[in-house]
């Protein structure tokens with residue numbers, strides 16, 4: 001129960017990596033603010049946490065809506081208590097199109113969801129963390145944001161921005177005891193990928209991965225939980241990439 005007494009706010013916790021992280025943090029004693037733009041998805045996560053004996057509540061907004069998200073964070077602090085851990089996880093899939101076919105809409109949607117969402121959720125928790133003398137922020141970037149993927153211009157841009165903000169914030173906030181790290185998942189089996197890709201693609205892509213399989217939401221949650229825990233107290237500004245050896249940099 002190493003997170004007993006801690007409050008964690010997780011964006012996009014209604015599915016995939018966010019849900020697995022919410023379940024893990026709650027199982028280890030955290031009170032979890034399950035945030036998502038989908039109320040039914042967030043409720044499912046909260047019910048799963050409650051069924052396992054944990055404490056969680058639902059908070060809804062679109063992360064690209066700054067006022068709504070900052071108000072969801074304020075509400076979570078009233079209901080569950082001051083936020084000790086923020087996981088900026090909400091995200092949408094890549095557009096899978098060539099550079100020539102990228103539209104302004106695609107760019108704005110990816111940047112608004114990933115970069116803007118991460119920036120302004122973080123802005124909402126930092127003053128309280130400064131006052132209390134510390135906190136942990138874990139951002140979800142992507143292998144796309146660190147090594148780049150073809151046909152993923154807007155996703156690369158947004159996830160690269162998250163990796164860069166992570167490093168800058170780590171330097172800016174270290175003196176306040178606020179540690180900021182990111183994970184850069186490799187290919188991971190979640191609704192984001194299973195809803196879009198044919199089953200054969202998973203088998204083909206696994207051939208490129210030294211560990212010969214895709215990651216799971218639980219593989220990613222394990223690393224996020226480590227970065228939220230005291231076990232990573234000497235790490236800040238790191239972008240850790242659970243990717244089965246696909247990219248070793």
Ligand SMILES: NC(=O)c1ccc[n+]([C@@H]2O[C@H](COP(=O)([O-])OP(=O)(O)OC[C@H]3O[C@@H](n4cnc5c(N)ncnc54)[C@H](O)[C@@H]3O)[C@@H](O)[C@H]2O)c1
Pocket residue numbers: 011012013014015016017018035036037038041061062063064089090091092093113140141142143184185186187188189190191192193217
């Ligand atoms: N699955 C992968 O292969 C993979 C690889 C690298 C990085 N990631 C990143 O991991 C994170 C989680 O993805 P996942 O694979 O678990 O996907 P997912 O689709 O299973 O879950 C994403 C969740 O985020 C929520 N969400 C999306 N846009 C939102 C918004 N604007 N406001 C609030 N909530 C929003 C969705 O409703 C959903 O519940 C994302 O940031 C994604 O980019 C995923």
